[in-house]
Amino acid sequence: GPLLAAGQQAETERTMRRRDGSTFLANTSHEIRTPLNGLLGLGRLAQQPDISEEQRRDYLNQMMDSAESLSGLISDILDLSKIEAGRLTLETQPFSLRELLASIRLAYLTLAQARGLTFAVEIDPALPAWLFGDPLRTRQILSNYLTNALKFTSQGGITVSVKALSENANGSVGEWVHIEVSDTGPGIAPEQQKRLFQPFTQADESTTRRFGGTGLGLSICRELAMLMGGDVGMRSVPGEGSSFWAELPLPAAPAPMAHQPREPRPHGAGHEALHGRRVLIAEDHPVNMLIAVAQLEQWGMEVAQASDGRQAIEAVHAAASVGKPFDILLMDVQMPVMGGHDATRELRKHFSAEELPIVALTAAALISERNDAFAAGMNDFLTKPIDTPKLHQTLLRLVGKR
Incomplete structure (x- = not known):
């Protein structure tokens, strides 16, 4: 009867969706493999002891291309799955x-x-x-x-x-x-x-x-x-x-009150503003930590490290007690022992957002994540992989003026 037909149709649609899903997986995993194989292969080549510096640099440049392509691809896949799950919200x-x-x-x-x-x-x-x-x-x-x-x-x-x-x-x-x-x-x-x-x-x-x-x-x-x-x-x-x-x-909007046309800053300006500033970075992943520390030190900052939220809280109190408080804290959101949100809530009992700016570092790009970060008392929010110019702007904005 009609009931059976409707049931069959629903089943057919499910099967189609499953088949589409597996085509999707086959297509995307092929897509991901290409830059990933590039990264692995080039990485091995770059590790060879007896190649020229120039050759090594060339391999590294090609690795960067593969990595950027992989990063873009993964963002796309996440976006599509958010759209399909109805979880992508637009800002107005x-x-x-x-x-x-x-x-x-x-x-x-x-x-x-x-x-x-x-x-x-x-x-x-x-x-x-x-x-x-x-x-x-x-x-x-x-x-x-x-x-x-x-x-x-x-x-x-x-x-x-x-x-x-x-x-x-x-x-x-x-x-x-x-x-x-x-x-x-x-x-x-x-x-x-x-x-x-x-x-x-x-x-x-x-x-x-x-x-x-x-x-x-x-x-x-x-x-x-x-x-x-x-x-x-x-x-x-x-x-x-x-x-x-x-x-x-896209309807016309009145100009926002605070908007002044931005002067493009010459790249490299503002390094002196970060010189000697003290930053604590809380991050449990050694490679992420290595990259962040190297970048922050290039800007002349003094860097301290913590590998979980509990350590971060101890480091902040210790630094304040010897009269060398941190100028800013970069806080990974997902860490063992204590995560970034809990650590921030704890720190906010003692330090205001002006005294100790805290910036969330997170791998998730959902708007809800950003709201959680602000609700916990964080000043700002950066998604991984961390974009160097964006990190620089954020640091200048929160620390440069102090």
């Missing part, structure tokens, strides 16, 4: 798309020039100075499009164009922003175009090879745009190039 805040585009231009111009390509950004004068939306996720859509365009364009150039529209492609009236990335790459055959934005479980092997991986980036663009209430699409002429676009509902 005033942001300047013009500023975001300027910083993207800086990042991608050098990459394009290195490949002998032109890179242009065209902005509609009617685009409002400030918009309401999620700057991080808007940037992610753009970056995914640009990374693809760079990968497949060997001559000519790439153009980003941004327009303000009063209705979208489907005729919905509102404040829309149309973002488009065009390239002069090889173009994409019509039968492959249909597959590109699909949940990439359905992409076939050849698409995978041709489009650098699992098409994860494009699936994420589509999911993010849809979460925002927007849409994505593409046009392509084989032999001439492709354009990928996103239309997002």
